[in-house]
Amino acid sequence: MYGLQAINAANGWAVTIAGISIVFTGLLVLAAAMANLQKVLNLWDRKGDLLQFLKAKPEAQPVQQPPVPKEPGEPAAAKPTGMALTSQQVETANAFQLIINRLGEPFSLFQLLEKASLHGISHPHHHLDTFLKLHLIVEAEGDQVGLYKWRNDVQIVSAEGEA
């Protein structure tokens, strides 16, 4: 059989229409999902604010508590210092920490940048420069001068919400 007869005998038209429809539907749905993913992630980042907004009640007057006397000789608990960064910076900082965990401390900036570029982290030099200026990454001392460390005593928070 040849020609239209062969196509009709094999349900060619139905297979073609169904096939094209399924391929289009698949990629359309995927495109729609990815187009909205950024918005969903932004909403997730702001979930703390959203929950607070939804639970908003009139605030009761706080009860005045007497100050707790400090025990003599007890050292004050060291509070981690917070640093507010943009969401892009927070993400890059997390990625850098992962790389640093594998490189070990102290690490070489060159190796960090090399790994960052390999893993597709965008603008690694710019972010490294920013973190150096913010003292998130500091130079090691003594005989390890020239190598660097990540400051784990700094808590990174997103300026747009919780990190």
Next chain:
Amino acid sequence: MEQLLDFFGNTGFAMADYRHLIMILIGCIFIYLGIAKHYEPLLLVPIGFGVLMGNIPVFKGFGLGIYEQGSVLNYLYFGVRQGIYPPLIFLGIGAMTDFSYMLAQPRLMILGAAAQLGIFLTFLAALALGFSPAESASIGIIGGADGPTAIFLSAKLAPHLVGPIAIAAYSYMALVPVIQPPIMYLFTTRRERLIRMPDPRPVSKREKIIFPIIGFLLCCFLAPAALPLLGMLFFGNLLKECLVADRLAQTARTALIDIVTILLGITVGASTQADVFLTGKSVGIFMLGAASFMVATAGGILFAKLMNLFTRNKINPLLGAAGVSAVPDSARVVQLVGNKEDAGNYLLMHAMAPNIAGVIGSAIGAGVLWSFMM
């Protein structure tokens, strides 16, 4: 003297006929095209040498030929017959692909879908020419411009045509810079070719990690038969993007994909024997293969023009040609053609979006055809 004559009678020289010689010549041509002309060398060199190996005349029953049970080539060919090698290649492809171009401009993914028109229209044409439905589906998938997908589907539906289909697919992928530009000029105006695309937005690491999971779930729920190919593609990409499995991603995109490519190429070549290749069907396959590439290119371009009727931010229709998933050659052709009209117009990044979407689309198309033909 008798022993000498017996020995000579057992050599390939005595058992060869003109078809073996023609196939050996064809194998040498593929090797030449791969080495001297750099036409898809990573595939054409193994396939070419495989053709030489598969067309040495041997005694049946000695466990030497690729179709003989227990031969080394037969064991290696198991990966092609059972569709094992193509998903492993997709694992490596996923581990080396950056989906951020596609994630930054999701609407361009639809151009990747439009280009898969080539698969289904070629399927109809093959039916009309007298090929069986399974053969037609295997020939149609050449239009997906994806070698592993073409081999995967042909191995399942028309294993006797794996050789010519693979050779047609890889040959036309190498000829994309020759096939596509005339069609791009035919279906676009100069004004359309000058359209500049806005810079894509930066894509966060979280999106790049979440995408393979969502993509896999959505695509495989829709077309479960695409599970082996898409599952491995998205898994490879997740290994790459998650950063914590860098060793695995590195292995997938280097050693693993290279090993599988060697075995796939040599066995596909060895399976291409004269009784299948030197027939009218092969001529039909090659003609339909060329037509499928042209239709796929035209389909992508025309759909981009259709989208421009309904969107405010116009898409350069040349990007539709990149929906033909010969990554990254068709994206490069789009860049070259766009650059010729306007030296400041850089379309490569934008063309990668439909290019990569085309890989997903052709895998879905293969899954759909397989499920219809089962």
